[in-house]
Amino acid sequence: MTQDARTVKVSKDLEDLIPTYLANRKKELETLRQALEAADFEQIRQIGHRMRGVGVSYGFDDVTALGKLIEDGANAGDKAALEAHVGAYGQYLSNLRITYE
Amino acid sequence: MSDLAATGLNVAPQTAFRVLVVDDDPDMAALLAAIVEAEGMQAEVMCDGEAAIASVAGAPPDLVLLDVVLPGSSGFEVCRRLKAGPLTALIPVVLVTALEDRESRLQGIEAGADDFLHKPVRREELVARMKMLRRLHETRRELEAQRLAAEVEHKEALHKALSRYVSPRLTDRIIGAAGRAAPFRTEAERADVVVLFADLRGFTRITETIGVHHVVDMLNEYFSVLTEAAYQHEGTIFNMAGDSLLVGFNVPFAQPDAPARAWRTAMDMVSRFAPVSAEWRARFGVATGVGIGLCRGEAIIGNVGSPHFMSYTIIGDTVNTAARLMQMAQADEVLVSATLYESIRPLVPAGRAHAHGAVALRGKSEAVGVYSIKL
Numbered sequence: 315m316t317q318d319a320r321t322v323k324v325s326k327d328l329e330d331l332i333p334t335y336l337a338n339r340k341k342e343l344e345t346l347r348q349a350l351e352a353a354d355f356e357q358i359r360q361i362g363h364r365m366r367g368v369g370v371s372y373g374f375d376d377v378t379a380l381g382k383l384i385e386d387g388a389n390a391g392d393k394a395a396l397e398a399h400v401g402a403y404g405q406y407l408s409n410l411r412i413t414y415e
Numbered sequence: 416m417s418d419l420a421a422t423g424l425n426v427a428p429q430t431a432f433r434v435l436v437v438d439d440d441p442d443m444a445a446l447l448a449a450i451v452e453a454e455g456m457q458a459e460v461m462c463d464g465e466a467a468i469a470s471v472a473g474a475p476p477d478l479v480l481l482d483v484v485l486p487g488s489s490g491f492e493v494c495r496r497l498k499a500g501p502l503t504a505l506i507p508v509v510l511v512t513a514l515e516d517r518e519s520r521l522q523g524i525e526a527g528a529d530d531f532l533h534k535p536v537r538r539e540e541l542v543a544r545m546k547m548l549r550r551l552h553e554t555r556r557e558l559e560a561q562r563l564a565a566e567v568e569h570k571e572a573l574h575k576a577l578s579r580y581v582s583p584r585l586t587d588r589i590i591g592a593a594g595r596a597a598p599f600r601t602e603a604e605r606a607d608v609v610v611l612f613a614d615l616r617g618f619t620r621i622t623e624t625i626g627v628h629h630v631v632d633m634l635n636e637y638f639s640v641l642t643e644a645a646y647q648h649e650g651t652i653f654n655m656a657g658d659s660l661l662v663g664f665n666v667p668f669a670q671p672d673a674p675a676r677a678w679r680t681a682m683d684m685v686s687r688f689a690p691v692s693a694e695w696r697a698r699f700g701v702a703t704g705v706g707i708g709l710c711r712g713e714a715i716i717g718n719v720g721s722p723h724f725m726s727y728t729i730i731g732d733t734v735n736t737a738a739r740l741m742q743m744a745q746a747d748e749v750l751v752s753a754t755l756y757e758s759i760r761p762l763v764p765a766g767r768a769h770a771h772g773a774v775a776l777r778g779k780s781e782a783v784g785v786y787s788i789k790l
Contacts, residue, residue, distance in 0.1 A: 325538070327449060327453045328446065328449055330449075331442075334442070335442050335445075338442055363513060366534065367534035368440060368442045368443050368446070368534075369535055371446055371534065371535040371537075372442070378535050
């Protein structure tokens, strides 16, 4: 995934939902980090699965793409890969820019 | 102004299309609800299966968007239960799921889901499906409204047709019992009843002197007057033959005040017929009046006839006695059996009743106490 600032276009009528949505993603990232440290692959898989659902639905295609990688990594028990994907997720959320249209 | 409004019809306001969103992920639930509301529909959110079922039972929505992976009962289970309920089976359910395998899809079909939507949700796809299901729902609702209107129209026509033959209360009972137990018991029953027999005095003279076409019109006029009086006091007309009318009270419905009803019916019959009789006298030169017999006692009520023609009728000594009293009654006279007279005595105007004493009636071994009331 890219580590540059990413601009995501979101529908104007979803604007009210976005602050909560992003707050939940940040909590999710924190939970992922803790689960990774504990090697709790089942929890990581569930979070990845949920990311797949809520990413594209809101217009955040990269969240869905990362979610799939995380879910696959958890299924494979590939901790190294998961560390990379969770890291990428953190970068993505840090550099995220949103415009409403 | 709309076409409907222009007609002056009272059009019920269109209620909002209600969508129940069931998802344990607050972000997904909020998103679905926002899309629903952006389309002018009303959204309600539930985060688990049991809460969803309780919500549907309390206020059935028009559509359910149902996540599959839920805490407690799964979306499949919730869907299965909704589709098994007679009141909820027709509510469209769309399973919204990230499960892509064939097995999950089959499970959804088996649970009765009407449609599937994959996560991540594509807004255009969700909106298109909701609009399609809304159109279907509205069409179904329109058809149901039309069916109900046709049913009401049919019942009204049936009521109108039946009311020509039986009292309005009996008509209601027959129509109300459609599909349930027959309103008339197959087996006969005994009941304490009050029987009123009325008959037209001077009818023989009418048939001898007046043209047939007039006779039928006159009979119709006479029976209309008597029938209205009987129905006003909720009597049940059992028979109309020649110029006589048989009316029962306290049957088939309990009427604790049956004697009073029968007496008032008799008075009404005489008073309503008086102007008709006066008009006939002026037009045709015939003297007419109503002769009435009233008796109270036990009678047998039941269906008599063949499988092809049934008559709901009333038979027994009480009926025979009322018939005999009617035959003896003069124009505008009511002959009442002594047993019934005791029940209506306070209602009879002072000085109108005269005791005949015990009268031997044809076909009866014992004499019957009779009172004459001239109206």
